[in-house]
Amino acid sequence: MTLDFSQDFFALFGQARRFGLDAAALDAAYRAIAAEVHPDRYASAPDSERRIALMHATRVNEGYQTLKQPLARARYLLQLAGVDTQEETNTSMPAEFLMEQMEWREAIADARADSHVEQLEKLSRELAGDLKALEAGLTEALDGTTPDLDGAAQLVRKWRFMEKLDQEIGDAIEALLY
Amino acid sequence: MALLQIAEPGLSTAPHQHRLAVGIDLGTTNSLVATVRSGSATCLPDESGRTLLPSVVHYSEAGTVVGHAAQAEQSRDPHNTIVSVKRFMGRGLTDLPDASALPYRFVDAPGMLQLSTRSGVKSPVEVSADILRTLKERAEQSLGGELTGAVITVPAYFDDAQRQATKDAARVAGLNVLRLLNEPTAAAIAYGLDNGSEGVYVVYDLGGGTFDVSILKLSRGVFEVLSTSGDSALGGDDFDQRIFCWILSESRLSALGAHDTRLLLTRAREAKEALTEHTETRITAILSDGESIDLILDQATFHEISQTLIDKTLLPVRKALRDAKIGVDEVKGVVMVGGATRMPQVQKAVGALFGQPPLTNLDPDKVVALGAAMQADVLAGNKGNDDWLLLDVIPLSLGLETMGGLVEKVIPRNSTIPTARAQEFTTFKDGQSAMAIHVLQGERELVADCRSLARFVLHGIPPMVAGAARIRVTFQVDADGLLSVTAREQSSGVEASIEVKPSYGLSDDEISRMLTESLSNVQGDIEARKLREAIVDAQSLTEATRSALANDGDLLDASERTAIDAALAAVDLATQGDSTRIVNDAAAALSRLTDPFAERRMNRNIQRALKGHNISEL
Numbered sequence: 001m002t003l004d005f006s007q008d009f010f011a012l013f014g015q016a017r018r019f020g021l022d023a024a025a026l027d028a029a030y031r032a033i034a035a036e037v038h039p040d041r042y043a044s045a046p047d048s049e050r051r052i053a054l055m056h057a058t059r060v061n062e063g064y065q066t067l068k069q070p071l072a073r074a075r076y077l078l079q080l081a082g083v084d085t086q087e088e089t090n091t092s093m094p095a096e097f098l099m100e101q102m103e104w105r106e107a108i109a110d111a112r113a114d115s116h117v118e119q120l121e122k123l124s125r126e127l128a129g130d131l132k133a134l135e136a137g138l139t140e141a142l143d144g145t146t147p148d149l150d151g152a153a154q155l156v157r158k159w160r161f162m163e164k165l166d167q168e169i170g171d172a173i174e175a176l177l178y
Numbered sequence: 179m180a181l182l183q184i185a186e187p188g189l190s191t192a193p194h195q196h197r198l199a200v201g202i203d204l205g206t207t208n209s210l211v212a213t214v215r216s217g218s219a220t221c222l223p224d225e226s227g228r229t230l231l232p233s234v235v236h237y238s239e240a241g242t243v244v245g246h247a248a249q250a251e252q253s254r255d256p257h258n259t260i261v262s263v264k265r266f267m268g269r270g271l272t273d274l275p276d277a278s279a280l281p282y283r284f285v286d287a288p289g290m291l292q293l294s295t296r297s298g299v300k301s302p303v304e305v306s307a308d309i310l311r312t313l314k315e316r317a318e319q320s321l322g323g324e325l326t327g328a329v330i331t332v333p334a335y336f337d338d339a340q341r342q343a344t345k346d347a348a349r350v351a352g353l354n355v356l357r358l359l360n361e362p363t364a365a366a367i368a369y370g371l372d373n374g375s376e377g378v379y380v381v382y383d384l385g386g387g388t389f390d391v392s393i394l395k396l397s398r399g400v401f402e403v404l405s406t407s408g409d410s411a412l413g414g415d416d417f418d419q420r421i422f423c424w425i426l427s428e429s430r431l432s433a434l435g436a437h438d439t440r441l442l443l444t445r446a447r448e449a450k451e452a453l454t455e456h457t458e459t460r461i462t463a464i465l466s467d468g469e470s471i472d473l474i475l476d477q478a479t480f481h482e483i484s485q486t487l488i489d490k491t492l493l494p495v496r497k498a499l500r501d502a503k504i505g506v507d508e509v510k511g512v513v514m515v516g517g518a519t520r521m522p523q524v525q526k527a528v529g530a531l532f533g534q535p536p537l538t539n540l541d542p543d544k545v546v547a548l549g550a551a552m553q554a555d556v557l558a559g560n561k562g563n564d565d566w567l568l569l570d571v572i573p574l575s576l577g578l579e580t581m582g583g584l585v586e587k588v589i590p591r592n593s594t595i596p597t598a599r600a601q602e603f604t605t606f607k608d609g610q611s612a613m614a615i616h617v618l619q620g621e622r623e624l625v626a627d628c629r630s631l632a633r634f635v636l637h638g639i640p641p642m643v644a645g646a647a648r649i650r651v652t653f654q655v656d657a658d659g660l661l662s663v664t665a666r667e668q669s670s671g672v673e674a675s676i677e678v679k680p681s682y683g684l685s686d687d688e689i690s691r692m693l694t695e696s697l698s699n700v701q702g703d704i705e706a707r708k709l710r711e712a713i714v715d716a717q718s719l720t721e722a723t724r725s726a727l728a729n730d731g732d733l734l735d736a737s738e739r740t741a742i743d744a745a746l747a748a749v750d751l752a753t754q755g756d757s758t759r760i761v762n763d764a765a766a767a768l769s770r771l772t773d774p775f776a777e778r779r780m781n782r783n784i785q786r787a788l789k790g791h792n793i794s795e796l
Contacts (some may be wrong), residue, residue, distance in 0.1 A: 020701055031400055035567045036784045039596060039657040043356045043557035044197075044327070046719050048773045054656055057596045065594070170500065177493050 005056055009063035019077060019142040021067065030064040051162060070131075071159045074138045078153055085153045087160050095157065104165050112172040120176070124169045127162060134159050199356065199558035200317045201364070202552025204306060204330055204344065206264040206413055207386030207517065209233050210544060211313040212551035213321065214560070221369065222320045230543060231316075233386075235260045235308045237295035244312040244413065252359050255443065256281035256436040258295045262415060263309075265387050266291055266302035267347075269340030275411075281436035290343065301688075303347045310351035327356040329554040331546050332458075333388040334360035335408030335494075335573045337619050338631050340663050345658065349440040356557040358658040361385070362392035363403060363570055364549030365515040369540055370396045371552065371566075377510035378404070380498075382528055382536065383546075384491060385516040387413035391495045393502040393509075404502035404570040405592045407494035412487070414450070414518030420483045423447035425461060429471050438465045445471075454520045481523045488527045495531065501592050512536040517543050536773040569594050573660055578651060579616035581606070583625045588653045591621065595659055601654040609641040613649055617663055636665045709758045716765040720749050722774055726779055733778045743770050 010017040013029040035041075037056040042049045047103040066072045078085055093101075104123075111119040134155055201219075203210045208230040212221045221229040228246070236248035236259045243251070252259045260282070271277055273288045283294040293300050310330075317325060330353070332344050341358055348355045362381035368377065375396050383390040390408040394401055422443050426432065434442070445463050452459035458476035465471065499506065512528055514536045519525065529535045540548075556565040571594055577587040578601070589599045605613065613636045620628030639647050648669040654662050723746060729740065745768040752764040 019756075031567065033568065033784060035399075037780065038567060038569075040357070040553075040557055040568060044559045044718075046722055046769055046772075047777075048769050049776045049780070052773075052777050054596050056780065057657070058654065060597045061594045061597050105626075173500070174497065177496060 007058050009067050011075065012060070012063050013067065015067065017077070017080070019070075019074060019139050021073065023068070026064070026067055030060065033060050034064075059134070070135050070138065071156065071163065074142065074152060074156050074159070077142055078149060078156065081149055083149045083153055085156045087157055090157060093161070097161075101161055101165070103166075104107055108165070108172060112176070115176055117173055117176050120169050120173050124166065124173075127166055127169065131159070131162055131166075134162065185429060192340040194474075196560055197558040198317075198321050198323050199329070199551075199554035199560065200313075200321075200325060201328050201329045201359075201552070201554045202310065202313055202331065203361070203547035203550060204264065204310065204332075205233055205385055206262050206388060206415065207233055208543065209309050209313060210547035211317045212544070212547040213317065214551050214555040219546050219551040219555075221547055222317055224316055228471070231309070231312060233261070233263065233309050233399050235263070235305050237300065238573060242297065242308055244308055253437060253441045257283060258297075259296070259440075260293060260300070260305050262387050263302050263305040265411065265415075265604065266293075267306065268337070268343040269343075271301075281440060290339075299448075303343050303350060306344070306347035307350035310348055310353060314351055314353055325353065326558050327354040327554065329359050329364075329550045329557060330355055331359050331361045331550050332659075333383075333385070333408060333410055334362050334390040334392050334403075334406040335388065335410045336659075337410070337574055337629055338576075339629065340410065340661070341659055346658070354657075356554055358391065359550055359553055360390070360403070360406065360570055360659075361388075361546045362390045362406065362515065363394070363401065363568065364547075364553065365400055365513060365540075365545045366392070366394050366396065366549065367552050367566070367568070368545045368549035369513050369537070370394075370401060372540065375511065378502075378504055378508055380495070380509050380512045380532070381515055382491075382495065382512055382519065383408075383412050383515035384518040384524060386518070387411070387415050387529075388464055389413060389491050389494065391491075391498045393498050393504055399566045400569065401566060403594075405498045406573045407498040407501070408573070409490065413785055414488055414516070416487050417450050417484050417518065417521065418443055418446040420487065421461075421480065424475070424479070424483055425471065425473060426471055429469075431465075435466060441465070442471075449475050450480070450521070452543050453477050454522065463679075466753075477522070484521075484523065488524060491524075492527065492531060495528075497693075509534075513540075513545075514538050514734045515542050515545055520569040530785075570659070571595060572597070572655055572658075574619050575621055576653055576655070576661060577618050577620075577628070578603075579625050580617060584623055585618050585620070585628055586623055588651070589655060593655075594653050594768050596657050598652060598654040600650050602652060603649045604645045605639065605642065605647045606644055608644050610644065610647070611639050611641060612637045613639060613665075614789050615651060615663070615665055617653075617661070619661075631661065632663065634663075634665075636667065639667045640669075642669070668670060668774050705758070709756060709761070710764070712758045712761040715751045716749050716753050716761050719768060720746055723768065726772075726775065730775075730779045733782065734775060738775070741777070742768070742771055 005012070008102050013026055013033070015021060015026060015029065034057065037053055037060055039050060039053045039057055040088040066076050075085055107123055108120070111123060138152055141148045141155060200211050200213045208246045210221050210229055210231065212219055223229045224231070231245045232249045234245065234248040234252065236243045236251040236255065238258060252261065268290060270289065271284055276283055285292040285294050285299055287386045290301060293305070293556045298379060314325060328348065330344060330348050332341055345355055345358060362383045365383060366379060366383050376398070377396060379394050379396055381392045388408065388410050389412040390406065392406040393404045395404055406499065425442055425446065430462050441463055445461050449459045449461050453475070453728055458474055461471065461473045461475055463471045509532055512532050512534065514525065525536055525538070553568070571589060571592045572589065575587045575591045576589040577585040580586045586601070588601050589597060614633065614638060616625070618625060618628040618632045619631050620626055636649065639649070646665060646669065650666050704738055723742065734742065749764040749768050752761045
């Protein structure tokens with residue numbers, strides 16, 4: 001038996017294929033595999049082994065990043081289930097959500113105009129709270145007894161909006177600090 | 179031998195020779211070389227017992243001098259005495275804000291600037307190679323043999339061009355680079371292993387010319403970099419510059435010649451060092467026109483004139499904390515690295531930010547070289563199964579130019595390396611047969627605000643309507659943090675591909691020219707050296723293959739085994755002869771044959787490791 005690096009990331013790290021994840025178990029599995037394939041282990045090895053190690057380590061890092069981050073993990077699960085998340089094409093969102101987005105943007109713009117770093121940090125924390133709620137929604141939609149994949153795809157698209165907001169807050173903080 | 183590293187724990191491994199490997203801290207102001215001897219890392223001194231080698235090179239008709247002797251020439255011959263060359267690595271003339279204030283005769287060259295000296299035009303790569311060669315010779319004399327390899331440290335915040343230039347310098351110096359290692363990470367290894375630390379640590383590394391901050395999570399056997407940030411043009415030199423400017427304004431001086439500038443910069447550095455221990459210091463000098471300078475600088479004034487520099491270091495610290503999603507209260511300790519962290523006002527500012535006194539128990543000048551030596555020892559294969567895992571990141575995002583002069587990020591900053599990411603692009607016009615690909619590094623949205631790493635054109639796209647072609651551009655960052663880019667047209671089965679090593683610096687031809695020039699030997703010696711190197715490489719390959727066969731020969735079927743045995747015999751025979759080409763060909767054939775074997779072995783080892791892991795989990 002050999003370890004097949006083309007298998008899906010859940011299988012690669014020996015984790016159940018679901019959204020809810022034991023982060024500590026994933027970390028441990030990642031470290032165990034990374035320790036074996038990291039190019040540092042092959043620094044004095046022949047070229048062929050160095051090349052393979054680079055390839056494997058790259059794949060392992062990609063897998064870990066994909067499973068570790070909730071958004072990437074949800075997107076990946078949907079991809080495995082053959083569901084297109086339509087993040088670029090489907091921009092129709094409930095009016096209520098869009099209103100919230102506009103309020104967020106205004107709050108960020110105001111804090112930025114006032115050079116109010118603490119306010120931006122506060123917004124960042126609030127946003128983190130909203131993301132937790134999205135994560136709970138995804139757990140229900142993906143791991144529930146009757147999975148709602150379309151609903152999950154919608155939550156992924158919402159997350160994308162929230163992620164852009166987080167990016168904006170980060171940029172605003174950096175712009176003010178530098 | 180290297181294959182033995184992944185043998186199953188408990189299996190007996192053939193005893194092997196200790197390989198001579200060193201860690202080199204190639205600093206802006208000073209450089210050091212260290213190695214691990216009988217289990218502990220030490221910096222190697224020169225014949226006068228000094229471990230610090232000033233990163234100064236003096237060029238003259240009489241030859242090239244490096245270190246203290248070159249430093250002595252600084253005031254007398256400033257044009258030909260190159261100091262702080264690290265600031266020029268991978269940089270063009272337009273990147274230097276203060277080029278006109280420096281005493282050098284710069285030559286603008288594509289990609290990287292050059293310096294005109296009395297012994298010819300020198301690239302910063304060659305100047306750095308002269309420093310590295312001095313350290314290599316010191317190490318080989320002290321250790322009594324040729325080096326197998328070296329770990330060279332670079333500022334974590336170095337971009338791809340600066341890293342590539344550093345690796346090129348090592349190649350020109352004749353060093354086998356085992357790894358480019360980030361300076362704060364090297365310091366963390368030395369610190370963490372010495373102190374058995376666990377938890378989140380911040381490494382604040384203020385060197386002569388660069389500033390780095392890295393946030394690391396240390397746990398048993400794993401050094402994980404969570405984020406890194408910094409300023410690759412900020413360091414102790416800038417504090418000297420502030421004192422220098424203060425001297426000028428106090429003495430109402432302006433427009434000094436190169437000689438006087440160098441003299442006062444030296445006095446400024448001495449004053450900075452004196453103020454670490456004393457509350458005030460006297461600065462005296464006699465300028466070339468006979469004017470004498472006699473000033474008293476006290477600590478309070480020094481703090482005042484350097485406050486903005488310290489503030490400038492705290493911004494990347496905040497940025498790194500944000501990126502790592504770590505609060506100040508979660509930080510277990512702050513490790514101080516770099517000679518400039520000796521300044522009391524730096525320690526005070528860092529202590530105030532983190533609400534705890536920074537850790538200064540390791541010599542800030544040596545800690546990077548010591549950590550690099552420890553890592554070199556591991557990479558050379560001198561340690562058994564009790565080594566550690568290093569997970570580092572890239573400091574700056576990598577991206578491509580898209581329509582409208584915008585940068586599309588392909589790999590975000592602080593991604594764990596090695597990493598790769600592919601992105602698909604398409605054509606803009608009907609029948610478009612070529613596509614220009616522009617690779618950039620930086621965080622800003624506009625191409626003009628990022629560093630251009632490489633440009634290349636992908637030709638041979640089959641004629642199609644606009645938007646039909648599928649061009650897949652793959653970025654691969656290796657464990658040295660170096661990028662290579664591949665582009666491939668993959669619709670309609672036609673594949674055109676080109677591989678680009680962003681070479682802001684030098685082409686392979688230029689490197690080999692420098693290498694040849696640096697060997698003052700006749701052609702015959704070079705040939706003999708090449709043959710010797712080929713034989714050593716081939717022998718290490720057969721050695722590795724044989725121990726692989728001994729451990730995992732069962733993974734091969736009879737015909738595969740026969741083919742590998744024959745290839746092994748062919749290499750053995752070739753190494754008895756005197757043809758470099760035959761040795762290389764035989765080794766390449768063996769290497770090709772063992773590729774699938776290597777893959778199977780690596781998979782088996784991973785499998786074993788995971789099984790062990792699962793058992794311990796249960």
